[in-house]
Amino acid sequence: QNEKELQDVVKQQEEKMLQLIDKSGEVTRLKGEVSQLKRLLQRAETEAKVLWEEMRGQKPKVDAAYVQERVLLRQEVDKLRLLLLEKEDENLLLSDKY
Numbered sequence: 001q002n003e004k005e006l007q008d009v010v011k012q013q014e015e016k017m018l019q020l021i022d023k024s025g026e027v028t029r030l031k032g033e034v035s036q037l038k039r040l041l042q043r044a045e046t047e048a049k050v051l052w053e054e055m056r057g058q059k060p061k062v063d064a065a066y067v068q069e070r071v072l073l074r075q076e077v078d079k080l081r082l083l084l085l086e087k088e089d090e091n092l093l094l095s096d097k098y
Contacts, residue, residue, distance in 0.1 A: 026094065
C-alpha cells in the first residue's frame with residue numbers, strides 16, 4: 001500500500017516537472033519573441049525619425065506617396081509597440097505563475 005502511494009506521488013512529481021520544463025521553454029520562446037519585437041520597433045522608429053527629418057527639410061510641395069509612406073511607418077511603429085506591450089504582459093503573467 002505504502003509503495004503504491006509512493007509510486008503515485010513520484011509519478012505526480014514527474015508530471016509536474018515535465019509541465020514546468022514545458023513552461024520554461026515557453027518563457028524562453030517568448031523572451032526571444034520580445035527581443036525580436038524590440039529590434040523591429042527600434043528599426044521602425046529609426047525609419048520614422050529619418051522620414052520626419054526629411055519632411056522638415058522639404059519644400060511645401062510634398063509628395064503624397066512620401067507622406068503616405070511616413071504614415072504607414074508610424075502605424076507600423078504603433079503596432080509593434082502594442083505587440084511588445086502584449087508580450088511583456090504575457091511574460092509577466094507567466095513569471096508570476098512560476
